[in-house]
Amino acid sequence: MTTIPRVKLGSQGLEVSAQGLGCMGMSAFYGPPKPEPDMIKLIHHAINSGITFLDTSDIYGPKLNEILIGKALKGGMRDKVELATKFGVKLDGIREVCGDPAYVRACCEASLQRLEVDCIDLYYQHRIDTRLPIEITMGELKKLVEEGKIKYIGLSEASASTIRRAHAVHPLTAIQLEWSLWTRDVEEEIVPTCRELGIGIVAYSPLGRGFLSSGPKMMDKLEEGDFRKFLPRFQAENLEHNKILFERVNEIATKKGCTPSQLALAWVHHQGNDVVPIPGTTKIQNLEQNIGALSVKLTPEEMAELESIASADSVKGDRYGSGLTTYVNSETPPLSSWKA
Template sequence: METGRVVGRIKLGSQGLEVSAQGLGCMGMSPFPPFHEQPKPEQDMIALIHHAVHSGVTFLDTSDVYGHFTNEILLGKALKGGVREKVELATKFGISFGDGKREIRGDPAYVRAACEASLKRLQLDCIDLYYQHRVDTRLPIEVTIGELKKLVEEGKIKYIGLSEASASTIRRAHAVHPITAVQLEWSLWSRDVEQEIIPTCRELGIGIVAYSPLGRGFFSSGLKSVENLSNDDFRKSLPRFQPENLEHNKIIFERVNEMATRKGCTPSQLALAWVQHQGNDVCPIPGTTKIENFNQNIGALSVKLTPEEMAELESFASEDVVKGDRYMSDFATWKNSETPPLSSWKAA
């Protein structure tokens, strides 16, 4: 498939944000235990980011927690020399590793401090899209969004996003200040969001950003992608990657691979094309650290699927077919999180 084309544009949400039809997840570019610990050459990663922007992929996704702050520093360096004006930059707050313990925070003081720190690392005056990375289930979402609204009014962020929030949490947040995008895991084998969250976003005019659209690499090479993981790779602890589940899940990959062969594309391009075909309000953000993989990802934009082919793909990986949850049990609060009512906060 040809590469180097200009990637199309879509409107994300109803507040005016326009982004490339496919984004670039930057998490893997920095060492980030327990997800991955292998450092990548900084200049190679900057070259990849510049190649992406040149190709038309201008929607860049990072977080303060990626690389424990170092990923934002990397992006800050990559955006110098006139690159900043060409990109839509998204970063996140909410996962704290104070005292070596993981904690989800959304209290106003933390929100403001996290934003100020991200601006400094990114060497920016304003963040385009600022997500709450994970929802703090200890306090009402209205409290967190209230502080984010102030940051918008102060010109420090342009648009507000949520990640892994429940439908009711999204609705309550949107009532305080318009939510531009919800980031969620959506791929052929992660489709639970289609029941309530996607319809809620569409009802409210909220854009959808799909992370892990390749099933955390599973749709790149199936069992081989798992066998090649290092011992410290986070994915080795995920239920879907356990041997008892993989033996079943590999059949999904084999069927996708067979269809990709018929279509003249790779299985990863086919899986990514399925996400791209979900609508012009959806932007997948596959991550990579290699230019050749990036080129393959944007090649997915040229894969056209008929309604019949979409249905065939979905039959391979319906929700009841996939074995294993997408997170471990101790990460339960990271999925579609609810928050207490605002009345409980006022009474406290």
């Protein structure tokens, strides 16, 4: 059985399992919520296997996923995990991103109640409020740390300059970003910024939302309401082009004696000890397969080969639809422009 290494995430003291568990798909966005007893069993299996870094958000469900995790952590499990959740996306009527201090505090209090915990280990701003200087949001998060409600602060999908400005208010522990063989734009500016500042990197969708596991045939299995059906990369005209990347990954995996998802996940693990991928799953067999990726060792030549087939032009389609462009690497206005 693979032993899951422990790694330091960022330079502020948080230690997590080298691979985490993204819990979103259990309750949201990938079809209807999955049966609660099965998901609790899966979470327990992950923890007992050494996958102790759990990732959720108040938007998953909405709220259902935090409640699920709260139930799963009863009976002595809380002390075994590093619990990450997020705030920042309002879903009341219209979807909007909010970083207002009163909203930050209200979200944190509500998440603590749903999770039934006294303290959140890592609290992220899920998406960046592009109307508000990041310093305003960070000021409130800093207060929550001082009050013992959260231990560490993270941002998700922030630009390099927003990361710098946030880090100057209170040290950031992690930046969550999409990083995989089919999403590599973060390597240019954001990853180097995190490394310069000693901030850990948490890679979500390291399997390309499932595409790097099974390729275009995954589309046949998607349930009603699965939001991947609407993403540009999964539309027919782009899918045909993107299939080439999957086929090449699959060829290398076959030679290597592992699955394409293990190869894709191993590639993310090989980016460095400061990178913790959080693949999501709702099946124990897939969880086991993801753990197996930790045993896949890639040579510099294999890394180079994978990177050559996963260049910028090997993937067609944006990550999100046109209405969600502010979801990616977001910038905030300068503090000097702010009138409270």
